[in-house]
Amino acid sequence: MKENKISRRSFLKFGAAASAVGMMAAAPVAANAAQPNADAAADEENCLLGLFQKPKYIFLFIGDGMGTAQIQSARFYKGTVDNNGAVTEADLSFTSFPTVGSVTTYDSTSFCPDSASTATSIATGHKTESGVINMCPWTRDVPYETIAEKLHAQKGYKVGIISSVNIDHATPAAFYAHQKTRKNYYQIGVELANSGFEYFAGGEFQKVNGDGTGPNNHEVAAQAGYNVVTTQAGAAALTAGAGKTLIIAENLADGKAMNYAMDAAAGEWQLTDYVKKGIELLDNPKGFFLMTESGKIDWACHANDAAASIHDVLEMSNAVQAAVEFQQKHPNDTLILVTADHETGGMAIGYKTTNYDTFLTNLAHQKMSYAKFDSTYVQNYIANKTPFEAAMQDVKANFGLTLPSDPDAANAGKLLLTDYEVQNLRTAYERTLKVGSASQKDMSQQDYELYGTYIPFSMAICHTINHKSGMDHTTYAHTGAMVNVYANGVGAEKFGGVFDNTEIYHKLADLTKVK
Numbered sequence: 001m002k003e004n005k006i007s008r009r010s011f012l013k014f015g016a017a018a019s020a021v022g023m024m025a026a027a028p029v030a031a032n033a034a035q036p037n038a039d040a041a042a043d044e045e046n047c048l049l050g051l052f053q054k055p056k057y058i059f060l061f062i063g064d065g066m067g068t069a070q071i072q073s074a075r076f077y078k079g080t081v082d083n084n085g086a087v088t089e090a091d092l093s094f095t096s097f098p099t100v101g102s103v104t105t106y107d108s109t110s111f112c113p114d115s116a117s118t119a120t121s122i123a124t125g126h127k128t129e130s131g132v133i134n135m136c137p138w139t140r141d142v143p144y145e146t147i148a149e150k151l152h153a154q155k156g157y158k159v160g161i162i163s164s165v166n167i168d169h170a171t172p173a174a175f176y177a178h179q180k181t182r183k184n185y186y187q188i189g190v191e192l193a194n195s196g197f198e199y200f201a202g203g204e205f206q207k208v209n210g211d212g213t214g215p216n217n218h219e220v221a222a223q224a225g226y227n228v229v230t231t232q233a234g235a236a237a238l239t240a241g242a243g244k245t246l247i248i249a250e251n252l253a254d255g256k257a258m259n260y261a262m263d264a265a266a267g268e269w270q271l272t273d274y275v276k277k278g279i280e281l282l283d284n285p286k287g288f289f290l291m292t293e294s295g296k297i298d299w300a301c302h303a304n305d306a307a308a309s310i311h312d313v314l315e316m317s318n319a320v321q322a323a324v325e326f327q328q329k330h331p332n333d334t335l336i337l338v339t340a341d342h343e344t345g346g347m348a349i350g351y352k353t354t355n356y357d358t359f360l361t362n363l364a365h366q367k368m369s370y371a372k373f374d375s376t377y378v379q380n381y382i383a384n385k386t387p388f389e390a391a392m393q394d395v396k397a398n399f400g401l402t403l404p405s406d407p408d409a410a411n412a413g414k415l416l417l418t419d420y421e422v423q424n425l426r427t428a429y430e431r432t433l434k435v436g437s438a439s440q441k442d443m444s445q446q447d448y449e450l451y452g453t454y455i456p457f458s459m460a461i462c463h464t465i466n467h468k469s470g471m472d473h474t475t476y477a478h479t480g481a482m483v484n485v486y487a488n489g490v491g492a493e494k495f496g497g498v499f500d501n502t503e504i505y506h507k508l509a510d511l512t513k514v515k
Contacts, residue, residue, distance in 0.1 A: 054512055055335035055490040056287035058151075059323040061094075062122070063316050064115060064171055065298030065309075065344025067481050071095065073306065073349055073471065074313035077360045092317040093324055094338040097488040099496045103504070104482055105342045108137040111480035115298070116182040118341035118501060119174030123147055125505035133170065133188070134178040143178035147505050150514040151289045152197065158288040160199035160278040164271050164312070165257040165295030167202040167248070168192065168217075171341055175291050186210035189217035192246075193224035199281050199290075200226075201235075201247040201274040204256035221246045232269050240280055247274065254371040260296050260308045261315035263372045271319040279326055287333070292319060300369065301345030303454055304473040306466045308369040309347070327489055335490050335511070339504065340483035346474030351467050358470030359414055365400025366465055370458040373398060378455055381429075382436060388429050391457070395425075399465050414468055421464050428460035452476035 063070070071092065078090035107117035107127055114130040121127055124144035129137045136142040151157040163172040168188040173179070177191040185207040192200060205217040218228050227245045229235050235247045251268050253259040264270055275292055282288035294316035300308035320338055327334040349358060368376070377394050380386065389403070396402050401421075402412035409416055417425070428451065437455050440448050451459040453476070466472060485504065487495035491511040495504075 053332060053490050056333040057326065057330060057335070058157075058287075058289045058508070058512075059320075059326075059334070059336045060122075060289070060291045061316060061320055061323070061336070061338040062119070062171055062291065062293045063297050063313065063338070063340045064165075064293055064295045065301045065342065065478070066294070066313060066316075066340040067343030067347065067479070067483055069347040069349055070297060070301065070309055070313055070343075071484070073347065073360065074310045074317070076349070076358065077310045077363060078314065081361070092313070093321040094317065094336070094486040094488070097336070097338070097486040097492070099487040099492040101485045101487070101495045102482045102498045103339060103485050103501045104499075105340075105501050106480060112478045113342055113480075114182075114478065115170035115341050116174065119171040120144065121501045122339070122341065122504045123174045125502045125509070127502060131182050132180060133174050133182050135180055140180040146175050147508050147512075147514070148175040148197065148289055148291065149195070150509070151287075151512060152195075154514050155512060156286045158199070158282045158284055158286070159195075159197040160201075160282050160288065160290040161197060162200075162271070162274045162278060162291070163202035163293040163295050165203050165293070165299065166206045166255065167200055167246075168205050169203075169257075169293075169295060171293045171295060172200075172202065172291070186217065190220055193217075193221040193226065196224075196244070198244050198288075199278050200245070201278065202249065202293075203258050204248050204252055206256065218246075218248075235269065235274075235277060238277065238281060240283065242281060245281060247277070254299075254375070257296060257299070260300065260312060260369040260371065262308055262311035262367075263369050271315050272322055275319045275322045279322065290323075292316075294319070298344045299371075301343075301347060301473070302476055303370050303452070303462065304345055304459065304466065304476065305370045305462045306347070306469065306471045306473075307363040307366040308371075309345075310363065324488070331489070333490060335492060336488045337485060337495065337504070338487075339485040339501075341501075343479045343481040343483055345476070346479045346481075348472045348474070349470065351470050351472045353467060354470035360469050360471070362400070362414055362465060362469040363471075365415055367398045370454070370462050373461070374455050374458050378432065378457060381457075382433060385433060388426055391429060392425070395461060399461055401425075401461065401464060401468075415465070417464070425457070425460050425464065428456040432457040 075089040080088045105113055105118050107113035107130055109129045116133045117128050117130045120134050123146040124134055126144045132140060134144045148159045152159045161172045161175055163169060168185050170182045173188045176195040177188045179188055189205045209216045222228050225244050227242060229247045232250045249258045251259055261270055271294055278290050294312055297309050297312045323336050327336060381391050392403050400415040402409055402416050432455055437453055439453060485495050494507045
């Protein structure tokens with residue numbers, strides 16, 4: 001593919017002019033200028049040429065809820081501990097990027113914002129209220145145009161939007177929709193079809209049938225010229241030139257989203273596969289913009305499920321690696337950004353009872369997410385009034401947590417439960433059989449602090465294995481913590497330092513020269 005370069009002659013003409021205003025005091029502009037080191041001069045020219053390149057291929061990865069603790073816990077989990085107890089963290093695909101910035105995430109109404117407002121800030125450069133997608137705050141009557149829409153309309157870039165949660169969820173919607181409330185799910189789906197963007201992939205629409213009086217969101221997309229693909233085999237069969245495409249993941253889990261990475265079956269497509277397919281379908285001489293959201297990092301952290309969060313961060317790292325491999329083929333034209341919309345859960349590495357130690361390898365005993373445990377086991381416990389001790393056999397098999405009375409207790413190691421932990425689990429189990437989950441208004445303050453609005457038994461299990469691993473959370477919601485942005489490729493240097501999340505849009509707009 002032809003690279004985006006300016007000619008040597010054009011460069012030299014600019015060099016002469018720039019020298020006149022002091023921009024290039026040592027630029028090789030004069031025909032008779034001394035050239036003591038041709039290689040150094042060539043290096044200097046190549047460096048300066050880079051100042052005038054713009055990214056033709058832009059990858060924006062958003063780890064929803066992914067603060068620094070979420071990243072660091074994944075690095076520690078993937079790291080090693082030698083026989084002497086020395087620990088070594090592992091790199092993720094993006095943590096070695098040459099430029100790292102820190103970003104504030106507050107919105108017009110809260111220092112602990114939601115995904116609609118923060119994704120709006122990233123996509124448009126404007127602050128708005130929590131719950132609002134690409135509309136001005138307070139009156140909500142002026143729409144904001146997104147960087148994806150501008151690149152599509154002004155520059156002819158193809159555009160792709162991927163999410164591991166619902167394709168009409170707040171973060172992906174913020175790149176193509178404009179709604180007074182993020183809950184206008186059917187209308188968001190209609191905007192998806194009207195966007196004309198070339199590639200969408202992710203979980204199912206949340207209100208696919210709307211009010212039932214008109215075509216469903218799949219039909220609306222098909223009427224707008226989209227290939228609507230709902231099987232993995234159908235997605236795999238797509239090739240370049242397929243035209244506008246909407247892929248709904250075949251294997252759906254909680255909330256009609258994709259499975260958590262740790263719950264995915266062997267061979268089941270995950271975020272990486274949809275990124276690779278997006279590259280295949282979007283690649284073209286004019287360029288593309290591909291936004292990929294790892295949305296279930298956020299969902300895991302809402303539920304204080306540290307292991308599920310870690311596995312989804314690792315899967316997002318794999319997806320970023322697919323972009324890195326593309327960049328290696330197009331080094332002069334590609335920009336990769338990895339960031340978050342906000343932090344979720346108030347995740348902390350360190351817990352009261354583990355003092356200065358952590359035992360993140362304990363999380364390897366967890367075989368499934370809280371959500372899969374709910375659907376696979378807890379619903380049956382509720383229906384059958386299963387005895388606590390019988391349920392704890394499933395807990396041992398799937399989380400490693402072992403009762404002191406269990407025959408395997410002597411081999412349980414750090415996952416052997418204390419009497420205090422057993423009582424906490426028993427109390428949560430009894431509440432689960434009696435009332436299940438509940439809304440905050442229907443719970444005591446104590447119960448909400450213990451379980452949030454989730455199944456009490458599953459939350460007690462997650463909290464117990466987290467604490468034994470040396471991890472904890474402060475909330476079931478979002479926090480106001482800053483998040484990182486990692487940048488690699490053309491224009492990456494613009495994303496270093498400390499700045500507000502609205503600047504991500506402005507820096508991209510400046511690099512691509514959109515109006």
